[in-house]
Amino acid sequence: MKKIIYQIIRLLLLAIFRIFFRIKIRGKENLPEQGGVIVMSNHISAYDPPLLAAIFSRPVRFMAKKELFENPLLRFVLFLADAFPVDRSKNDISAVKKALSVLKSGEVLGLFPEGTRRPEGKLGNPKTGSVMLAIKSGVPVLPVGIKNIKKAGRITVNIGKPFALDQFANKRLTKEERKEAAQFIKTKIQNEINYEE
Template sequence: MWYKSFWVFFRIFFTVFYRWEVRGQEHIPERGGTVVCCNHISNLDPPLLGSAMRRPIRFMAKEELFRIPVFSSLIRKFGAFPVQRGSADKRALKKALSILKQGEVLGVFPEGTRSKTGKLGEAHTGASFIALKGEAEVVPAAIVGPYRLFRKVTIIFGPPLDLSEYRGKKWTSQTLKDVTDRIMGEINTLLGESRELS
């Protein structure tokens, strides 16, 4: 009930204040564990991404946010869970894999932090590891801002990546880097396509 209420509220919010446009929803699998990987330009990205999808989505969020009274309770109701940034947080990893095993959707921002310029930054390999370990579909997504009142914000979802060549094999750090580069390359392509169509 809480998630649905947030979902409706933010759809109205982004429609009224940011004239949002959503493209490529048909690329999101209707069922099964799925990792949606997106660029990160604003604190509004998680609710924008969540409200643009028909399926509920869960997010990793920096643990500092869960120390803020009231806000902590709200983001938990929206499906977020804490992660310690800058470390191998086994608890958060276990939670992420559990979400995928249950056939849910996990939202990840591979850059790990917001881009101040709007351009893609260097990505971490965590999203790739989670997707491969969780045997999940990977859907790239791109948000084209900036977020300015009554100016259009666009979010576009791309087709799931074909990672079959990596399934069932032993992964190395280079493997994870290669998969991460593919994910970020697809996000960059979506950013370019979205700007061309604007």
């Protein structure tokens, strides 16, 4: 029943974004039809999670800051979306384990690797936790660039081809290698933000 409600809400959200925000989506077909995958996007607005949930037919599960679960209405919405909390004030091992479990079970995990919202056009560096989760899980990463969400006119969502981080897997990474992996992810997302037809 929860899955049916999720899809109904998703389609309603998609209609709202299309009517009021004139959303333009490129590359929606790049999301693998099955198997674990991490959707990694820039984060410029509170609209970003529902936007990503709306455009993908597969449910996207988000790791959301624990403070959001303190609001009863938001907690219900997050429950419907199967989101789970993360304590950003520490290395939240339980949230990491939950994320790995989601991916191992073949689901889609939504992450904003910068860890917080940033002004449009100022993409931050991915947090170490997001980078290591992508490497340790071994699943494809789908880069997404969101543009114009706070401006008049059309929201654009560019979705790139999924990529792997195999070159960083199965070894103990140095500090420089972790930075290299973070830069690799950042570049993939930046390419989608910059994409112009």
